[in-house]
Amino acid sequence: ELKVEQNPLFLSMQEGKNYTIYCNYSTTSDRLYWYRQDPGKSLESLFVLLSNGAVKQEGRLMASLDTKARLSTLHITAAVHDLSATYFCAGGGAAGNKLTFGGGTRVLVKP
Amino acid sequence: GAVVSQHPSRVICKSGTSVKIECRSLDFQATTMFWYRQFPKQSLMLMATSNEGSKATYEQGVEKDKFLINHASLTLSTLTVTSAHPEDSSFYICSARDILTGYGYTFGSGTRLTVV
Numbered sequence: 001e002l003k004v005e006q007n008p009l010f011l012s013m014q015e016g017k018n019y020t021i022y023c024n025y026s027t028t029s030d031r032l033y034w035y036r037q038d039p040g041k042s043l044e045s046l047f048v049l050l051s052n053g054a055v056k057q058e059g060r061l062m063a064s065l066d067t068k069a070r071l072s073t074l075h076i077t078a079a080v081h082d083l084s085a086t087y088f089c090a091g092g093g094a095a096g097n098k099l100t101f102g103g104g105t106r107v108l109v110k111p
Numbered sequence: 112g113a114v115v116s117q118h119p120s121r122v123i124c125k126s127g128t129s130v131k132i133e134c135r136s137l138d139f140q141a142t143t144m145f146w147y148r149q150f151p152k153q154s155l156m157l158m159a160t161s162n163e164g165s166k167a168t169y170e171q172g173v174e175k176d177k178f179l180i181n182h183a184s185l186t187l188s189t190l191t192v193t194s195a196h197p198e199d200s201s202f203y204i205c206s207a208r209d210i211l212t213g214y215g216y217t218f219g220s221g222t223r224l225t226v227v
Contacts, residue, residue: 033216042117042204042221043155088154097143097208099216101154 002027004091006102013079013109021087021105023072029091032072033099034063037086046074046087079109113139113209117219124195124226132190132222134205140185141207145216146178149202161188195226 003026013019023032031050035043047056049065049072056063060083062075072089086106090099114137124130134144142163147155159180160168167180177199179191188207192199205219 035218040223043206043218045215045217048215098145098157098160099206100157103154106152 002029002091002100004089004100004102006089006105008105009103010106011108013076013083013107015080015109015111016078019076019079019107021074021076021089021107023074023089023102025070025072025091025100027070028067029070031091032063032065033090034061034072034074035088035090037088037104039086043088076107081109081111083107084109113207113215113217115141115205115207115217115219117205117222119222120220121223122225124224126196126226127194129191129193130195130224132192132203132205132224134188134190134207134219136186136207136209136217139207139209139211141188141209142185144182144188144205144207146180146188146190147204147206149204149221151202155204158190161190163188192224195224197226200224200226 005024007022034046037043047063052067054065060077065072086104088101088104090101092099116135118133144161146158149155157170158173161180161182163182169175182188202221204221206216208216
């Protein structure tokens with residue numbers, strides 16, 4: 001059974017600095033997803049990573065996947081307040097179709 | 112892009128009553144939908160996988176008689192919380208994937224259930 005672990009659970013960021021969130025998973029996962037959740041809201045899709053070495057970027061966020069290490073990272077460049085949210089990674093989505101979520105990383109960007 | 116509509120967004124009900132939550136795929140057909148529950152400051156926990164025209168698949172520890180799932184059409188799945196109790200108060204989220212257009216899962220806007 002796939003297990004997904006994120007760290008850190010909480011990240012206090014200073015505006016303008018760079019940070020990374022790590023997502024480890026226990027067994028082979030065909031794809032890796034990143035989502036953002038604002039307080040009281042549902043999930044917003046950020047990235048879908050499909051293969052080893054995949055890298056995707058959108059604005060200040062960049063996600064990568066290393067299937068050999070079973071590791072995905074979400075890199076935040078020059079953090080801004082608007083990026084304050086909780087970020088989830090999730091694996092799975094193949095034959096069984098269901099996703100398994102990591103515990104989430106709560107990000108707070110301070111001026 | 113794919114849109115999943117979930118209603119109601121908030122509901123308050125009395126202990127012992129039942130509540131139905133609807134999840135619709137608006138511009139695609141979803142043979143499979145997923146129901147999650149999220150407690151405050153926690154991650155999403157999959158409750159069940161809803162399959163069109165057949166019985167739902169429940170995750171271990173989820174009471175199928177308490178959380179009734181019906182997926183009667185390719186665009187609609189419903190979750191009914193029966194005989195709700197305060198411990199059922201949570202944020203319920205559905206999701207679906209348009210397999211014809213990509214690998215991404217789309218999530219409904221969620222339902223905040225409060226049982227008093």
